[in-house]
Each structure stands twice: as C-alpha cells, then as structure tokens.
Amino acid sequence: MMETKDLEKLISLGHYAQARKRAEELLTKSDSLRAKQLYAFSLSKSGQPEAAREFLERVAKDHPDDPETNGILGGIYKELFRNQQNSAFAVLARDTYDRSFVRTKNFYTGINAATMSTLAGQSRRGKELAQEVLDLLKDPDQDFWEAVTRAEALLLLKERSKSEEAYRKARHLAGSDWGKINSVYNQLWLLKHYLPVPREALTAFSPPVVVSFVGHMIDHPDRVNPRFPANIEGQIKQAITSALNTVNARIGYCSLANGGDILFAEALEELGGEVNLFLPFSQSDFLAASVSFAGEQWTERFLRLVNKYPVTYLTEEPHAGHADLFGLQTSILFGLSHLRSLATHAEPYLISVMSERDQQRKSGGTRDTIGLWPNQQRHININPDVYVPIAAITEEPVSNTTQVNRTDRPVLYFVSFDLSADDPTGEAVLNHLTNASLPPAVTWRKGSEMVAGFRQLLGAMEFTTHILTSASPIHPAPRVTLHVGPFPLHRITGIDYYPLLEEGGAEEPIAVLEQLSDIHHFTPSGSVYASGAFGALLALDDVRYKLSFIDTLREVDKRPIRPIDVFSVSLLHISKLVNH
Structure with missing residues (x-):
C-alpha cells in the first residue's frame, strides 16, 4: 500500500x-x-x-x-x-x-x-x-x-x-x-x-530574464562565401555575452549545433546561468548533421555540455531528412521560454546570430525559424557580417541541387480523449472527424480511448474545442490529452489519410503514441493536459490559452519513462468548459 x-x-x-x-x-x-x-x-x-x-x-x-x-x-x-x-x-x-x-x-x-x-x-x-x-x-x-x-x-x-x-x-x-x-x-x-x-x-527578487537562442553554424567546408568563419568565434561569443548582460538574462533555451548554439550555451554557463538544451532527433544524427563537420573540438564541446546539462529530445528517432523537426524544435524553444517567463510577469528575449547579408532561406534554418518569434521588439541580433570583410565575398554559384524534406514521417498534433459508448454525444464527435474542415491524418481507437493526429495545430485545437463543447451533461466531463511529434505514416499505409489505425497495425510501438498514452494515464476527468512540447506551442498564443505547469512524469505504474513535462491547459475563449 x-x-x-x-x-x-x-x-x-x-x-x-x-x-x-x-x-x-x-x-x-x-x-x-x-x-x-x-x-x-x-x-x-x-x-x-x-x-x-x-x-x-x-x-x-x-x-x-x-x-x-x-x-x-x-x-x-x-x-x-x-x-x-x-x-x-x-x-x-x-x-x-x-x-x-x-x-x-x-x-x-x-x-x-x-x-x-x-x-x-x-x-x-x-x-x-x-x-x-x-x-x-x-x-x-x-x-x-x-x-x-x-x-x-x-x-x-x-x-x-x-x-x-x-x-x-x-x-x-x-x-x-x-x-x-x-x-x-x-x-x-x-x-x-x-x-x-x-x-x-x-x-x-525579480527573477532573471529568460532568453531563447537561434543562430548560424560555423561555415561548412563546402561553403563558398564566408558567413560565420571559424576565426570570428571569439568575437561572436563576446557579443553574445554582452547581449546576455544587457538584458540580465540568466535562464536560456537553445539547441546545440556548432557555432552560435554552443557559444551561447558556453557564455551562459560562464555567467552562472541555467542552460536548457534541446535536440530535434537522435544525438548521433545531430552530431553528424550539425556539429562534427566543423572539427573535433566542436564535438568535444558538444559532448561536454550534453553530459553536464539536461537535454530534451523532440524525438530520439533518426533525422532521415525530415526538416520539419528543426522548425518544430524552434517553436518549442520559443514557447518554453515564454512559459518560463510567466512566473516573472515579464517578457522573454530572443538572441540570434544571423547574417543580414545572406538572405538565403533554408527550411528549418535560422532565417526560416526566426520569424516564429512573436515579439520582435525583444529580439537582439548579432550580425556576423560586421566581422567578415566584404572583399572576401565572391559571386555565389547557382546550385542545381534542392533540399528534399521527406514527408513520410510528418510532425502530427495529437488529441487523445475518452469516448463513452453510451454517451449520446459520442456519434457526433466521431462524425466531426469525418466532416472537419481540417481532418485528421490518422485516427486510432483502443476501447473507449480515441486518438486523432492532425497535420496542423489549428486542426487539433478546433477538435479539442469540439470535444469539450459537445460533452453530454449526463456524463463526466471528458479528459483530453495533447501531444506533438513525428508519426511514421509509411509504416502503416501507403496513403496519407485513412479512417482508422487498428490496434496492432504497426510493427513496433510508436514513440509519440506511447508518450501520449503515458500522459493520458494521469489526465483527470474534466481536464486538458498537454505535453511540454505541445504546451509550448500553445503558450505562443496566450490570448486563447492559459497553461499551468503540473508535473514532470518519470514513471507510469512503476515503469520508468523518459521525463515528460505536463501542463494543464485552459481554453480562454470557452467559458465553463469543464466540470470541477
């Protein structure tokens, strides 16, 4: 007992x-x-x-x-x-x-x-x-x-x-x-x-300012025009330190690519700050894609940091060309810094290292993701161009290769809820899935629990609103759980949309569904719980959603799991959604 x-x-x-x-x-x-x-x-x-x-x-x-x-x-x-x-x-x-x-x-x-x-x-x-x-x-x-x-x-x-x-x-x-x-x-x-x-x-007693970081990597050996050459590393780090001191930032959220990310983490560490690290996929793939090409010293610095500070993985699956993981990770970084700032009743900052000369936009790259930051007045950019002589710039040859972003394992936004067989509203909820303007890419049912995965955050939240407003007064208010992550459509079917994924249809457990189930296990009736990743996305829209940190789950029924942060979500545009 x-x-x-x-x-x-x-x-x-x-x-x-x-x-x-x-x-x-x-x-x-x-x-x-x-x-x-x-x-x-x-x-x-x-x-x-x-x-x-x-x-x-x-x-x-x-x-x-x-x-x-x-x-x-x-x-x-x-x-x-x-x-x-x-x-x-x-x-x-x-x-x-x-x-x-x-x-x-x-x-x-x-x-x-x-x-x-x-x-x-x-x-x-x-x-x-x-x-x-x-x-x-x-x-x-x-x-x-x-x-x-x-x-x-x-x-x-x-x-x-x-x-x-x-x-x-x-x-x-x-x-x-x-x-x-x-x-x-x-x-x-x-x-x-x-x-x-x-x-x-x-x-x-004002807590320190929270800051997110995004920035360029060290120039790849194949790069023709210098943007962030290795020889300006010291100047960039000094500029990052100055920016941190300017806004009194001591709590930081960043990834850990060579160049800007690692320099930011090291600068914050040297100031005695709190370093929160995030990786979008498996460590080995991340090292190969974003660290090791700049030299062994960057790999060593990466490993020292991940061994010292907590690392949150968006997924531990391989990269495999899925560029949407980078964009999702950046949105999560931004949202988590906003959530962390709620306790201080102050706005977070974004510090970036981004060239103003190089206007190329790569999916998941710095210029592509920086537009996700919601408050441009609280953005400090460090421009590496000022340290690179214009004489070093030559005409860039036109590349015939295009980046391929695979779509067989897209990021999906999942909604899990209990659907009682004798609830008269149940049929209407199911019909909504078929007739929704933003239909799910996948649905999955196990007993009374239904899971729907959407390609857009808006689709998931519209469906969540529908569940809550359709609840029958005869029955207990539903419990709803939200999570986001990559889902391997290619493992289940050759087409993107299908009505139902039967239990046992996959060769092995799907990580995002297992995590969703773990959170759902703790979600009480009448509540909406979201994973830290999903909650971070909602935090960027604080007009519609209010979030409260609940727990960091580390085990389910005495089974150890990789830690998952959990938030309670209130939908501010709906009054009296749940029965307390």
Missing part, C-alpha cells in the same frame, strides 16, 4: 500529477486524514483547485480544528483568489488562515492570515496579526522563510524602511535558489495591486 510518506515525497519533488493519481489509489483502501489532505493538495496543484476545494471543505467539516487541513484549505482559497481575483475567495482564505493561526500560533498561517485580511479590506486586523507574527519569529536573520515573513509583516505594518532592509537580508539568504526567489516575487506581485510595495524589494 502506498504510504503517505511516499506521497509527501512526490509532492516535495513537485510531482503533483503522480501524487494525485496515487493518492486516489490510497483513498480506496484508507480513510486516513493525511491521505485526504495530500490528495486535496495535489489535486489543486494538478490544475483543479475548484475540485480540491469541494473535496477538502467536506473533510474540514469533520475536522474543524485540524490546523493542517485548514492550512491547505486556506492555500486553495488563496490560489483561487490569485487566479480569479474574486474577493469572496480572499475572505474565505483570510477566515481559514485566521482560525488556524488562533489554534496553532504558526507564523506561516499567521502571515497568510495577516496578508489576506489586508487584501480583503480588513487592514486593522491585518496589522494586529502581523505584529503577532513578528513576536513569534525566532531566527529571522538566519532562516530564509522567517526573514521573508518578517519583511512581509513589516510591509503590512507600513514600516517601509524596515521592510526594505528585511527584504534585502532575505534576498541574501535566498542566494541563487530560483524557487525561493520566484515564490517571494509572486507574493510581492500580488501585494502591489493592493498596497505600496517598495520598488527595491521587487527589483531584488
């Missing part, structure tokens, strides 16, 4: 979806109060705070004096207030924290009670609680959380200069722990909407 201590460990590591799933299993065998608390907490963090609220309110009625239950319930109310800006939740959070503090005299519930009282319009009660909290602190000069609590209490008491000094000390204690820094910054960002917050405090 799964013990509560195991659930606590999963939660401490941020594995909320896995904790929720296992807490559900534990509650079928145990009536433990602790299991109920952990289930509600993980459910809220899994993107369903309303469902967590309903569940834990019932528990709290049976345990009105339990401080842990009230502390978690107060946090759920606070999260709902943060998301919806509904003052009713601020009042509920205040009352819940206040009751808990009266019984426990715990400084954590106390400072939350004080803050929520202030936000709910009861500043006098907020000041009373803040003073009580200050008297409870034992070591605010050494303990980070006590230091932050002191700073916030002084802020509520309108002791501005003392609060500023306390925040400076807390920032020193935080060091480079971005989790702590983000937590304080988000709290200050909330507070500044209701009372004056010192600019110095916001500046001190």
